[in-house]
Amino acid sequence: MTDFSGLGLIEPILRAVAEEGYTTATPIQAGAIPLLLQGRDMLGLAQTGTGKTAAFTLPILQHLFENKKRVAAKSPRALILTPTRELALQIADSFSTYGRHLPIRRTVVHGGVGQSPQIAALTRGVEVLIATPGRLLDLMAQNHCKLDAIEFFVLDEADRMLDMGFIRDVRKVVAVMSKQRQTLLFSATMPEAVTELANSILNNPERIEVTPQSTTVERINQRVLFVDRSDKRRLLADLLLDSKVARTIVFARTKHGADRVAEHLKKSGVAADAIHGDKSQSARVRALEAFRAGELRALVATDIAARGIDVDGISHVINFDLPNEPESYVHRIGRTARAGSEGSAVSFCDHEEVGYLKDIEKTIRQPIPIDNTHPFHAVDVAQIHASSKPPPRPKAPGSNRNQNQNQGGGGRGQQQPARSAQARPAASAQPKAATPKAATPKPAQARPPQGAKPATHPQASKTPKPGAPQNRHDRRPPAHASAAPRPTSADAPLKKKTSAA
C-alpha cells in the first residue's frame, strides 16, 4: 500500500487526486512517479487500467509547474502520442482533472475534426499536447506545431502503434523532437519491433512491469458459447435482456458488422449504439459519452475500443465475433472487471471461428469454459471444437478436477445437452503451469472483497458517474501475479501437439 502523500507530489496535485477520491497509488504509480520526478526515462509494460495514465500525468504536471517557463507559441513542452482518438481524449481528460489546480494548459490534436481550433490553441501556446500521429504530422507540416521545446515525450500503446503501421510516423516525430527530454514508452507487449524502438528513443530507462492482465483475467468470468452464425443476433438480444447484464461492450470484427448488430439491438429494444473508425468523430464521441453516462446498455464496437478505453462499471464484454488476432481477446475482455470490480466475458463462436478460439486459448494458456446451457447452443460447432483438439493427457492422476466446465451459465437450465463439452480435456493448452482456476467459472466469488475502501487508485477514467458501481477495492496484484502467463506474442506456447504418442 503506497499512499499518494509519500510519492513526492506537490500539494495542488495531491489535492486534485484526493478530490477524485483516491488515496492509494497503484503499483505502477508507486513505482513510476518517484522515478519520473527524478527525471528518469521509463519503459512501462502495462496497459490502461493499471493506473498508467495517472502515473505519467501527475509527474509531468509537476515538472511543468515546478519548472514553469513561458511557452513559446506552437512549441509545447510535453507530447503524448496515442494510437486512437478516443485514447487521446481520455488522456486529455486526465490532464484536466489532475491539473485543475495548476496553470498548465493542454490541448488535443487528432483527425476527424476541424483543424482551426487546434491551430488556435497551439498558437496561443500549451504546455501539454496530446495527439494522434496523422494530424500531428499534418499540423507540423503546416508549421502550426514544433517539437523543439519538448521536455516530455510519452509514447502510449507502442505495440498497437506499430501494429497500426505508425512506426514511420513515430520516427518522423522523434526525428524532429528536442533531444533534451524525458521519454516514456508504454506497451502491453514487447515484440521485437517495440524493443528496437524503445532502444532507439529511450535513454537508460527504468523498466517497470505490472501484470494487470493476468490478475484481471483471473477475475473475469469467461465463457464461450458455441452458436450458429445465424443465431448470434438473437442470442445477443437474449443475453442483453437478462437483468444481470448491465453495461455491456459488444465486439464485432468488422465496422459493417458492428453497425448491423447495433441496429438489431435497437430494434430489439436495447439501448445501443455503435462505435468504429468509419463513424464521424462527433458520432464516436456521442456514442462513448452516452455509454459512459449510462444512457446506453450496450456499445457495439470494433477493435477501436479493444484497448485503453476505460469506462467504469462494464459488467460484460461480449465477443459477438471472435477476434482473429488472439491478443485482441485479452485486450477486449480487459474492458470489464476494472478497478477491482467483477466482470464477465462471453464469446460467441460459430463453426468458422473455432480456429480463432483455439488460438486464443493457446495465447491465454487456458481453455475457456464452455456454456452449453443456452437454447442456441450449437452441438455441431462444439463437436468441431472438441474433435479438433488433441487430448494431451497431463499425467497427474488427480487432474480431472477440471472436467466440469459447464457451469458458466449463471444459473440457467443445467440440462447439459452436449457431450462435446465433456470430451474437452481440461488444461489442454498447458501441461505444467496450468492455473487450477482455469475452469472455475466464478473466481470473483471466491475472493472476498477486502476492506471496502472508498478510494484507491486514480485511473484514466473520468470522475465516477452517479450510476456507476463504487466498489473500488484495492486490486494490487497478489504476489504470485507475475508468475501468471502474460499473453505476449513472443511466448505463444506449445507449438507442438505434445500428444502422448
Add this chain to the structure above:
DNA sequence: AAAAAAG
C-alpha cells in the same frame, strides 16, 4: 484479413 489514422 480487419482495424486504426490524414484527407
